[in-house]
Amino acid sequence: MTETATVPTPAPGTPATGAGRREGLLRAALRLRRTRAGLVLTALVLGVALLGPLLAPHSPTEFVAAPFSGPADGMPFGSDQLGRDVLSRFLHGGLTVLGLAAAATAIGVGFGALLGVVAGYRRGVLDEIVMRTGDVVLAFPQLVAALLFLSIIGPKLWLLVLVVGVSHVPRTARVVREATLKVVEQDFVKAAEAIGVRRAKIMAGELLPNVSSALAVELGLRLTYSIGLVAGLGFLGLGLQPPTADWGLMINENRIAVTVQAWAVALPVSAVALLTVGTNLITDGLARASIGIDRGVRS
Amino acid sequence: MSGDVVLDVAGLRVVGLPSKAEIVTEVDLTLGRGEVLGLVGESGSGKTTLGLALLAHAKRGTSIASGSVTVCGRDLLTLPAEEVRRARGRTVAYIPQSPASALNPALRIGTQLRECLNGSASREAHREEEGEERVQEVLREVALPDTPDFIRRYPHQLSGGQQQRIAIAMAFIGRPELIVLDEPTTGLDVTTQRHVLETVRRMCEGYGASGVYISHDMAVVAGIADRLAVMYSGRVVEAGTAEAVLAAPRHPYTARLLLAVPDLAAEREMTGIPGHAPSPLARPGGCAFAPRCELAEDRCRAEQPAPVEVTVGHTVRCVKPGSPPAPRPATPLRAGDGGGAPVLEVRGLSARYGRTEVLSGIELTVPAGECVALLGESGSGKTTLSRAIVGLHPEFDGEILLDGEALAHGSYRRTEEQRRRVQYVFQNPYEALNPRKTVRELVLGPVRVLRGRVADPDAVVRDALERASLRGDLAGRYPDQLSGGERQRVAIARALATGPDLLICDEITSSLDVSVQSSIVELLRELQRRDGLSLLFVTHDIALVRNLAQHVAVLEDGRIVESGPVERVFTTPDHPYTRSLIDDTPHFTPAFARLDSRD
Numbered sequence: 027m028t029e030t031a032t033v034p035t036p037a038p039g040t041p042a043t044g045a046g047r048r049e050g051l052l053r054a055a056l057r058l059r060r061t062r063a064g065l066v067l068t069a070l071v072l073g074v075a076l077l078g079p080l081l082a083p084h085s086p087t088e089f090v091a092a093p094f095s096g097p098a099d100g101m102p103f104g105s106d107q108l109g110r111d112v113l114s115r116f117l118h119g120g121l122t123v124l125g126l127a128a129a130a131t132a133i134g135v136g137f138g139a140l141l142g143v144v145a146g147y148r149r150g151v152l153d154e155i156v157m158r159t160g161d162v163v164l165a166f167p168q169l170v171a172a173l174l175f176l177s178i179i180g181p182k183l184w185l186l187v188l189v190v191g192v193s194h195v196p197r198t199a200r201v202v203r204e205a206t207l208k209v210v211e212q213d214f215v216k217a218a219e220a221i222g223v224r225r226a227k228i229m230a231g232e233l234l235p236n237v238s239s240a241l242a243v244e245l246g247l248r249l250t251y252s253i254g255l256v257a258g259l260g261f262l263g264l265g266l267q268p269p270t271a272d273w274g275l276m277i278n279e280n281r282i283a284v285t286v287q288a289w290a291v292a293l294p295v296s297a298v299a300l301l302t303v304g305t306n307l308i309t310d311g312l313a314r315a316s317i318g319i320d321r322g323v324r325s
Numbered sequence: 326m327s328g329d330v331v332l333d334v335a336g337l338r339v340v341g342l343p344s345k346a347e348i349v350t351e352v353d354l355t356l357g358r359g360e361v362l363g364l365v366g367e368s369g370s371g372k373t374t375l376g377l378a379l380l381a382h383a384k385r386g387t388s389i390a391s392g393s394v395t396v397c398g399r400d401l402l403t404l405p406a407e408e409v410r411r412a413r414g415r416t417v418a419y420i421p422q423s424p425a426s427a428l429n430p431a432l433r434i435g436t437q438l439r440e441c442l443n444g445s446a447s448r449e450a451h452r453e454e455e456g457e458e459r460v461q462e463v464l465r466e467v468a469l470p471d472t473p474d475f476i477r478r479y480p481h482q483l484s485g486g487q488q489q490r491i492a493i494a495m496a497f498i499g500r501p502e503l504i505v506l507d508e509p510t511t512g513l514d515v516t517t518q519r520h521v522l523e524t525v526r527r528m529c530e531g532y533g534a535s536g537v538y539i540s541h542d543m544a545v546v547a548g549i550a551d552r553l554a555v556m557y558s559g560r561v562v563e564a565g566t567a568e569a570v571l572a573a574p575r576h577p578y579t580a581r582l583l584l585a586v587p588d589l590a591a592e593r594e595m596t597g598i599p600g601h602a603p604s605p606l607a608r609p610g611g612c613a614f615a616p617r618c619e620l621a622e623d624r625c626r627a628e629q630p631a632p633v634e635v636t637v638g639h640t641v642r643c644v645k646p647g648s649p650p651a652p653r654p655a656t657p658l659r660a661g662d663g664g665g666a667p668v669l670e671v672r673g674l675s676a677r678y679g680r681t682e683v684l685s686g687i688e689l690t691v692p693a694g695e696c697v698a699l700l701g702e703s704g705s706g707k708t709t710l711s712r713a714i715v716g717l718h719p720e721f722d723g724e725i726l727l728d729g730e731a732l733a734h735g736s737y738r739r740t741e742e743q744r745r746r747v748q749y750v751f752q753n754p755y756e757a758l759n760p761r762k763t764v765r766e767l768v769l770g771p772v773r774v775l776r777g778r779v780a781d782p783d784a785v786v787r788d789a790l791e792r793a794s795l796r797g798d799l800a801g802r803y804p805d806q807l808s809g810g811e812r813q814r815v816a817i818a819r820a821l822a823t824g825p826d827l828l829i830c831d832e833i834t835s836s837l838d839v840s841v842q843s844s845i846v847e848l849l850r851e852l853q854r855r856d857g858l859s860l861l862f863v864t865h866d867i868a869l870v871r872n873l874a875q876h877v878a879v880l881e882d883g884r885i886v887e888s889g890p891v892e893r894v895f896t897t898p899d900h901p902y903t904r905s906l907i908d909d910t911p912h913f914t915p916a917f918a919r920l921d922s923r924d
Contacts, residue, residue: 213751214759217816220715220736221771221823222744231770235761 051239054315055308061315064307071301075120082114086271094287103289107279108269116293119271123260123298126187127252133191134252135245138198143229143237145199146206157203160196168193168255176264186265190255194248205240209233239316246309250302257298273298331502331535332356332379337392339374339383346605348387349375349559353632356503356552361529361536363550363567365543365582367838368809369602371559372539373422376505379537380417381409397502414441418496422508424488428480434491435460435476441495463494466531467524485703486517490524497528504529504536510545514702514865515909522549541838544586544913547571555579558602558613561632565639571915575635575646578614584652585843586913587868594655595872597844601808612643620645652917655872665693666728668827668859669714669747674723676709683709684883687723691827696853696860698870698891700906701880707863708752710880711831714861715749727827745775748820752832754812758804764790764815765800768822775823789822790815792856794848810841817848827859828852834869846873867910871895879903 055061083100084090091098091105098104103112141160145153163171172189179185209215210233218228259265260274268275273294280290332354339349349371356362366372374387381401383389393400396416401409413419421427429437438460461471467490469475480488489509496504506525510518526549529536540546546553547567554564555578563576574580578598587595600617603609612630615621624644632640671689675682683706691697701707712718714725716736725732727746733739748771751757758767768786772779779785787797793814804812813833820828830849834842850873852858862874870877871891878888879902887900898904 213753213757216712216717217749217751217757217819218770220717220744220749221774222736222739222741223770223774231762232759236759238761 051242051312051315055311058311058314060307061311064304064309064311067300067304068308069304071120071297071304072124074117074297075124078117078120082111082117084111084114086110086115086118087269088114094283094290096287097289103293104287106276106287106290107283112287112290112293115271115276115290116273116297119273119276119294120297122266122270122272123253123256123274124301126183126190126256126265127249129187130190130252130256131194131245131249133187134194135198135241135248137191138195138244139202139234139237139241141195142199142202143206143233146203147210147225147229147233153203156199160199163193163196166193168251169258172255172259173262173264176259181264181267183266186256186259190252190259193255194251198244198248201240201244202237205237206233209236239312243309243313243316246305246312250305250309253298253302253305257294329357330355331358331360331397332362332537333393333395334379335393335395337375337378337394338390339371339378339387340390341387341605344606345390347559347608348605349378352392352561354554354561354564356535356537358502358535359529359533360551361526361538361549363546363553364537364539364556365541365546365553366556367541367582367598367602367840369604370556371605372541372556373507375556376419376507376537376539379503379505380413380419382413414499414501416501417503417505418499418501420492420496420504420506420509422511424485424492424509425480427492428488430480433477433479434483438463438476438491438495438498441498459498463498466497466528467491467494468520469494484517485513486520489513489517489521493521493524493528497532497534500532500534502534504534505539506536507539508541509538511540511542515867515906516702518545519909519911525549541840542586543582543839543915544911547913547915548911555582558608559605560613560642562614562642563640565636569636569639572917574917575639575641576614576643577618577620580917582840583915583917585840587843587846587866587872588655588914589868589871589907589910589912591655591871594653595843595846596653597842597847598840599844601810601841620647665695667691667726668693668728669861670724670726670729671710671714672724672726674710674713674721674725676706676713676718676721678709682883684713684721687885689878689885689888691859691861692876693826693859694853694857695876696849696862696874698874698877699861699863699880700865700867700870700877701863702865702906704882705880706883707880708831711749711829711861711863715747715829716744717749741775745823746826747829748823748825748827749829750813750816750820750831750833753836754809754816754833755836757816758812758819760804762803763800764802764804764807764818767804767815768800768819771819772822785822789818792821792852793818794844808841809837810844813837813841813845814848817845821852825858827861829861829863831863832865835865842869849873867906879906 087110089109090111091101091109093105093107093109095105101111106112106115141156145156171193175189176185215228215232218232256265257274260272261278263278265274266272276294277291280287284291334352334354337349337352338347340346341348352375354362364372364375374384377384378389379394381394389402394402401412404412439456442456442459460476464471469487469490483491510521513521522545525536538546538549550567552565553567553570554561555576556562557578563570563574563579570579574583581598584596585598598617603613609616609626611626611628615625618625630642630644632642633646634640635646667690669691671687674684674687676684687710699707699710709718713721716734716739719735721734727743732743736744765786768789769782772785786800790797790799795811795814795818799807799811807815834845837845846869849860853860864870874891876889877891877894878885879900881902887894887898887903894903895907898907
């Protein structure tokens with residue numbers, strides 16, 4: 027992976043010429059072994075979740091054997107507490123976790139980035155209001171806040187996504203605001219102000235593209251947390267309701283017989299674990315690439 | 326080896342990792358006791374890498390591949406790490422470019438000076454008192470107070486010049502044999518620069534230490550060095566005594582570097598070097614300077630020239646070490662009668678940051694088609710004034726008139742037409758261009774805002790780049806694919822594309838090499854002469870003023886202390902401050918670059 031031309035970070039005064047543009051964040055991250063390992067793990071779990079429903083031998087709600095039967099022919103991982111095929115339920119149960127986590131992350135990081143850039147650029151009273159409101163939200167642990175709302179209003183999927191998403195907003199906003207503050211000081215922002223570019227356009231065109239590294243890292247990190255939270259809330263019975271197949275729910279339903287029939291718990295647990303480790307490795311790779319650790323003079 | 330040789334470098338090669346690209350190669354140097362070697366070259370020539378290698382240090386991503394660095398008889402590259410560590414400070418010391426980042430802001434200067442002593446001075450009895458005395462002694466030597474009160478200060482309580490003198494004191498406190506100074510006066514005012522240079526010279530003499538003085542500015546090096554080594558693209562292309570090299574440079578690159586220095590008398594034309602130094606990854610075969618050399622021929626591109634000794638101790642890497650291009654007399658500037666209608670008038674302007682008044686009672690007029698220089702050192706308020714004019718610093722009292730019409734204070738309150746007519750070019754080209762946009766987008770952005778939709782955007786971009794002397798095919802590049810000089814030209818093209826009447830240039834050459842600075846000044850003169858553009862040229866460099874402007878206003882502590890036609894102010898300065906500025910600027914006229922020395 028050394029074909030791409032790159033130049034060491036030019037110190038002010040060093041012409042970075044002749045050898046082409048410094049490579050993009052993604053490509054730089056892909057050089058790192060940890061990023062590639064993370065991609066493999068994530069792709070594996072994503073593959074199971076996306077293609078699983080097509081490959082499942084049984085319907086997730088069909089009763090095929092006695093409850094908690096061990097592995098048998100046509101049922102390699104045995105049956106669950108109601109006698110349904112564990113493999114089929116596992117293959118069907120990933121999509122919901124992933125979908126909910128992705129939606130929550132999109133909401134959280136999207137709003138967080140918006141608020142962060144606006145607060146970092148406009149400063150003043152607006153900044154104070156946004157950041158102090160964020161501090162109040164931060165005071166509640168993510169899981170406790172989610173439990174509170176879900177137990178008052180009821181286990182609705184939109185609420186689950188919203189609660190997890192909103193809990194990400196102040197964290198993302200804080201990181202993006204810091205990144206924005208550094209960019210705002212640079213002269214190209216002043217150049218845009220001097221010719222009277224509209225403020226909204228400055229934020230979208232000058233600031234946002236220059237905080238994208240921080241944003242990419244934040245996206246990965248929040249996705250990791252979302253997966254854990256969504257699976258955790260599913261386990262507590264506040265996510266999807268029976269008889270839907272869902273990894274979090276599966277762990278909860280089958281944990282009483284974990285000594286008799288471990289597969290029904292082990293499969294979803296390892297999938298969630300692999301996915302979080304995978305996304306975390308990717309995030310770590312992005313973070314390292316964005317600050318330029320391990321960058322040398324390549325040709 | 327004779328006992329008088331302090332530094333002997335042989336076959337030194339530093340490579341980048343992991344590509345093994347040669348950053349510095351085939352370097353041989355010797356330096357006697359008490360001598361100062363000036364190491365000169367543009368950015369990217371490998372001077373700093375070489376300077377650090379003299380301390381057996383390689384930056385992250387680089388490594389010293391082969392060769393020897395012998396200081397006082399010991400090859401630092403073969404010593405065990407622990408001994409190298411002890412040799413640093415005692416045998417070889419380093420003074421970095423930016424004192425502000427070299428001093429630890431959380432420690433008192435006394436503590437930092439004593440730290441340098443601990444590693445070097447004898448660890449025997451009465452170290453405490455001796456250390457204290459040594460700190461006071463060295464502070465006196467660099468002309469700083471030695472009072473306990475001063476020793477207890479933190480770096481931020483000192484001025485830039487004082488910080489740099491502390492850095493010098495830190496280097497000399499361990500009585501090293503060799504001092505490496507990496508552009509120690511870049512970013513300092515001329516007066517401070519002169520004091521720092523004097524201090525360095527006096528300290529080297531006093532301690533009998535040898536020095537390696539790294540700089541891109543021939544004028545500074547000429548004043549301090551006994552010997553010169555000119556670096557280009559990782560190689561020393563010319564080396565010899567300062568006298569010999571300055572009197573008769575034999576390498577075309579050296580000659581061009583000398584001609585790029587602005588002439589304080591403005592009689593000789595300052596000529597830049599076109600193009601830029603190649604990156605270590607893309608060095609041409611043959612002589613690396615050939616693509617930029619007017620005298621290059623086929624054999625220059627074919628083979629790497631070996632060093633040739635032209636006279637005793639004067640070596641050149643050139644296949645035909647011959648006579649350099651002659652200096653040309655400067656073309657006279659457009660006469661500034663000042664009679665034209667003023668484009669811009671500033672009346673009774675005062676501005677403040679919080680409670681500190683940074684500008685007061687400023688009166689300034691820019692006549693149409695002429696260049697007014699605003700001359701001042703850092704902290705004089707010149708950037709605040711230029712930002713107020715362009716609407717980036719709205720908190721001021723007084724009036725700014727464009728063609729007799731008062732401008733609103735903030736840029737957002739001005740009309741599109743007013744914003745279009747006054748354009749601003751920023752000091753640091755590395756921060757003035759959005760790294761995520763191509764040159765084309767950068768140039769078109771302001772045009773779309775100020776002139777609306779244009780019929781033929783490609784033509785606008787092509788025309789703007791051409792006026793800024795840039796090739797049209799750069800339009801698709803991103804800023805990090807451009808050199809510093811090219812970036813500054815893009816910033817100028819961006820301003821020109823909107824069709825301004827007045828260009829405000831805020832120290833636009835101060836972060837560029839001297840060779841690049843000259844070509845930017847050429848460009849501005851051309852714009853003024855050909856297009857009748859009015860300029861407000863903000864600078865701290867008095868020699869540039871002479872070469873570019875018809876009028877000058879000297880700013881000191883927020884007040885204009887003297888103003889008038891450049892010719893008059895330079896020949897008969899009224900104000901003592903103006904006189905001290907003129908006196909402190911290095912008067913650089915090497916025999917070779919003197920007009921009358923030739924036919």
